[in-house]
Amino acid sequence: MRTAAKTPWVALVGNPNSGKTAIFNVLTGLNQKVSNYPGVTVEKKIGKARFTDGDQFDLLDLPGTYSLTPESMDERIVTEQVLNWIHGDNSPSVIVSVVDATNLSRNFYLTTQLADIGIPVVVALNMMDLVIDKLEINLEKFAKDLGVAAIVPMSATEKWGQNKLLSAIQTSIGVKNHENPFPIFLNDDISSALDPLQDIIKREFGYGDRFSTAQALRLITRHSTLEIYNELTTNGISVDNSFLESLEYKRQNAVDILEDLGIKHRIMEATLRYEWLDSVLRTTKINIDPQIAETNYSEKLDGLLTHKFAGPAIFVLLLYFIFQSIFTWAIIPMDWIDGGVSWIGSQILNIMPAGMLRDLLVEGVIAGVGAILIFLPQILILMFFMTLLEDTGYMARVAFMMDRFMTIIGLHGRSVLPLMSGYACAIPGIMSTRTIDSWKERLITILILPLMSCSARLPVYALMIGAFIPTANVFGFINLQGLTLVMMYFLGTATAFLLAKVFSIFIKVEGKSSFVMELPPYRTPLWRSVFSQVLNRGKLFVVNAGKIIMAISIVLWFLASFPKVDNPNGNENSIHNSYAGKIGRTIEPVIEPLGFDWKLGIGLITSFAAREVLVSTMATIYNVESDGDDVIQLKDAMKSDRNPKTGEPLYTPLVALSLIVFFVFAAQCMATFAIVRNETNTWKWPLFMIVYMNVLAYSASFLVYQGGLLLGFG
Amino acid sequence: MTLYDLIDGEIATVKSFTGNMELQSRLVEMGILPGIRIRRIKTAPMNGPIELKVRDYHLSLRQVDARNILIDQ
Ligand SMILES: Nc1nc2c(ncn2[C@@H]2O[C@H](COP(=O)(O)OP(=O)(O)OP(=O)(O)O)[C@@H](O)[C@H]2O)c(=O)[nH]1
Numbered sequence: 174m175r176t177a178a179k180t181p182w183v184a185l186v187g188n189p190n191s192g193k194t195a196i197f198n199v200l201t202g203l204n205q206k207v208s209n210y211p212g213v214t215v216e217k218k219i220g221k222a223r224f225t226d227g228d229q230f231d232l233l234d235l236p237g238t239y240s241l242t243p244e245s246m247d248e249r250i251v252t253e254q255v256l257n258w259i260h261g262d263n264s265p266s267v268i269v270s271v272v273d274a275t276n277l278s279r280n281f282y283l284t285t286q287l288a289d290i291g292i293p294v295v296v297a298l299n300m301m302d303l304v305i306d307k308l309e310i311n312l313e314k315f316a317k318d319l320g321v322a323a324i325v326p327m328s329a330t331e332k333w334g335q336n337k338l339l340s341a342i343q344t345s346i347g348v349k350n351h352e353n354p355f356p357i358f359l360n361d362d363i364s365s366a367l368d369p370l371q372d373i374i375k376r377e378f379g380y381g382d383r384f385s386t387a388q389a390l391r392l393i394t395r396h397s398t399l400e401i402y403n404e405l406t407t408n409g410i411s412v413d414n415s416f417l418e419s420l421e422y423k424r425q426n427a428v429d430i431l432e433d434l435g436i437k438h439r440i441m442e443a444t445l446r447y448e449w450l451d452s453v454l455r456t457t458k459i460n461i462d463p464q465i466a467e468t469n470y471s472e473k474l475d476g477l478l479t480h481k482f483a484g485p486a487i488f489v490l491l492l493y494f495i496f497q498s499i500f501t502w503a504i505i506p507m508d509w510i511d512g513g514v515s516w517i518g519s520q521i522l523n524i525m526p527a528g529m530l531r532d533l534l535v536e537g538v539i540a541g542v543g544a545i546l547i548f549l550p551q552i553l554i555l556m557f558f559m560t561l562l563e564d565t566g567y568m569a570r571v572a573f574m575m576d577r578f579m580t581i582i583g584l585h586g587r588s589v590l591p592l593m594s595g596y597a598c599a600i601p602g603i604m605s606t607r608t609i610d611s612w613k614e615r616l617i618t619i620l621i622l623p624l625m626s627c628s629a630r631l632p633v634y635a636l637m638i639g640a641f642i643p644t645a646n647v648f649g650f651i652n653l654q655g656l657t658l659v660m661m662y663f664l665g666t667a668t669a670f671l672l673a674k675v676f677s678i679f680i681k682v683e684g685k686s687s688f689v690m691e692l693p694p695y696r697t698p699l700w701r702s703v704f705s706q707v708l709n710r711g712k713l714f715v716v717n718a719g720k721i722i723m724a725i726s727i728v729l730w731f732l733a734s735f736p737k738v739d740n741p742n743g744n745e746n747s748i749h750n751s752y753a754g755k756i757g758r759t760i761e762p763v764i765e766p767l768g769f770d771w772k773l774g775i776g777l778i779t780s781f782a783a784r785e786v787l788v789s790t791m792a793t794i795y796n797v798e799s800d801g802d803d804v805i806q807l808k809d810a811m812k813s814d815r816n817p818k819t820g821e822p823l824y825t826p827l828v829a830l831s832l833i834v835f836f837v838f839a840a841q842c843m844a845t846f847a848i849v850r851n852e853t854n855t856w857k858w859p860l861f862m863i864v865y866m867n868v869l870a871y872s873a874s875f876l877v878y879q880g881g882l883l884l885g886f887g
Numbered sequence: 888m889t890l891y892d893l894i895d896g897e898i899a900t901v902k903s904f905t906g907n908m909e910l911q912s913r914l915v916e917m918g919i920l921p922g923i924r925i926r927r928i929k930t931a932p933m934n935g936p937i938e939l940k941v942r943d944y945h946l947s948l949r950q951v952d953a954r955n956i957l958i959d960q
């Protein structure tokens with residue numbers, strides 16, 4: 174992890190939603206995702222930062238956690254890190270304990286655990302912009318009482334205090350606090366129960382006095398503390414098995430002794446720590462007597478937003494509004510892009526001499542990439558709304574409202590955010606399932622997540638709907654195209670829920686499940702961060718269009734243009750007989766029952782690289798075919814295409830629907846399955862997903878097309 | 888009496904946790920200790936989880952788990 178031997182490095186540790194990533198961004202100048210939802214960061218991220226004198230250091234951002242004993246995968250990452258610092262040779266020079274100043278007593282709990290480690294701790298007292306007048310305390314004395322190097326008030330969003338934080342970090346590098354005794358008073362009963370445990374871990378691991386006391390306490394309180402040592406074995410640091418057995422034995426002894434004395438071992442560490450911490454806070458004149466009768470603005474808003482009946486209704490309406498607006502709001506900017514692409518095409522036609530290179534550029538690259546870029550506004554709109562929902566704090570409420578429904582169908586309240594981010598892209602969605610503490614529910618969430626229609630499907634939906642669904646209004650105010658789009662999102666989501674239930678019956682994994690979730694206060698979104706997230710997704714989309722799609726369009730242009738056959742009867746047969754045409758016609762029999770011809774067949778093949786490639790593929794094919802002097806409009810080309818045998822329109826609304834339905838279900842994005850393999854540690858689950866999704870896609874599409882024909886549509 | 892029995896809007900003091908409740912370690916780490924006062928704010932739609940105010944923050948918890956938290960009113 175350390176890049177150069179002498180660069181110091183610093184780790185950010187703190188409760189979920191305390192502003193660690195916001196501070197990380199301020200110090201490194203990077204743009205990691207900041208959001209008002211506990212559990213946004215799910216993996217470690219490293220960045221470079223500078224002290225005020227210009228010296229460089231590495232900064233590590235981590236997931237949030239409430240304590241050093243983990244409940245979920247994202248918390249486990251922090252615990253494993255900390256143990257690696259203690260057992261390995263690469264520990265940070267300083268730990269920055271990020272504390273939400275509006276919520277002191279709970280946040281400081283973790284700080285006191287960190288102070289036991291022996292690495293200097295600097296407290297970043299974040300969110301001070303929200304409390305500025307209420308805290309008039311002697312920070313130096315407070316720091317001393319807590320056993321930390323310094324406490325620095327700051328605000329990551331208003332960007333002040335970070336220089337003081339940097340100085341405090343720099344001055345505490347190398348300051349030893351190993352010698353400090355464990356600050357919490359332990360009575361004789363507890364001490365004598367801890368002693369044997371403390372002795373053996375001290376001897377075996379070489380822990381200092383303070384940390385061995387803390388760790389012995391934690392071992393008694395939480396069995397999972399012991400389990401972490403098991404896993405350390407696989408992390409290159411091996412812990413002797415027989416030692417673990419004797420540790421387990423000694424632990425049980427201590428537990429038995431304490432239980433006989435009537436001491437509740439499961440809550441012992443926290444009780445002792447909070448008693449001490451609360452008394453320190455009291456002597457510092459920090460009001461810890463909670464004003465729990467007070468209702469703040471968030472609670473008043475929630476009176477409506479999480480209301481028994483109004484709450485869910487508002488959520489459904491919001492979703493409907495978002496998906497519908499993807500269609501209605503994007504029309505104008507889409508026309509601009511469309512105009513721009515045609516203009517560039519015609520410019521090239523004017524400037525360049527006719528020939529193969531010009532054809533390649535206009536029919537291959539411009540047509541292919543342009544056909545995709547048109548959908549950029551829709552993706553930006555979707556991302557914008559999704560980011561807003563999260564950054565205001567509303568998503569945490571949705572998790573709260575949906576938990577019951579989610580448990581009924583075999584999922585978890587915390588599945589909501591991953592599923593919703595699946596509307597943008599499955600990959601970050603799958604990563605964010607790490608916050609679900611039960612493995613079974615996490616696995617099922619991962620399995621169904623790619624059924625949420627991601628933004629790569631949007632170009633396909635939008636193309637087919639735009640071309641084949643009339644622009645009529647239903648009941649005078651519901652746009653039919655928008656409604657069709659909403660229905661496709663609904664189809665994917667409803668099927669996902671149904672399958673979740675089915676999987677939860679068949680997948681047998683034991684494990685507890687709980688929903689312990691903080692509801693953060695509503696915040697006005699951080700516009701800087703909202704726009705950077707929206708732009709990031711836009712950039713990803715454009716870069717993708719630039720790379721994958723351009724490459725595929727070029728290859729495709731060659732496949733579609735060669736071999737050139739001399740055919741006096743016109744061009745159509747020439748593409749028909751090209752390499753691409755041959756490939757398409759080879760698979761045509763398989764997809765004919767779904768209503769797809771060989772052109773769509775080629776599109777289906779290329780769309781395995783990325784779903785939206787279907788659109789650029791069709792654009793390239795039609796442009797090669799037309800051979801005209803213009804970049805032709807894909808929509809119009811598809812509408813006017815005729816079946817060479819019957820002379821009937823080749824693509825009907827029924828074919829369009831069948832194709833969309835195929836895309837709702839099909840497993841096409843290989844990057845998703847690579848991530849699933851990573852998160853589940855086996856190929857079993859990604860393979861299972863590929864099979865079930867494609868079987869589902871083929872059958873559903875078959876039903877739609879054949880059913881539609883039987884009913885006389887098409 | 889347990890937290891499950893507390894009416895929405897009422898305040899109570901946490902007394903203890905029942906038996907081997909798995910979750911108690913996490914709850915005490917979050918500051919929900921015997922002796923702390925909590926207010927039950929509401930119950931989620933569909934008779935879902937409950938929302939509490941404790942210390943300076945809002946927390947939600949499933950009703951099954953609320954049954955394991957003994958309180959005094
Ligand atoms: N008012 C105010 N809000 C802040 C400050 N710092 C962060 N926030 C907000 O707090 C929320 C959480 O910030 P993050 O940086 O994502 O928190 P985190 O600790 O990284 O959270 P996780 O990754 O979920 O553990 C966001 O909505 C931020 O805009 C601050 O100094 N003042």
Ligand SMILES: [Mg+2]
Pocket residue numbers: 193194195206207213214235236237
């Ligand atoms: Mg974060």
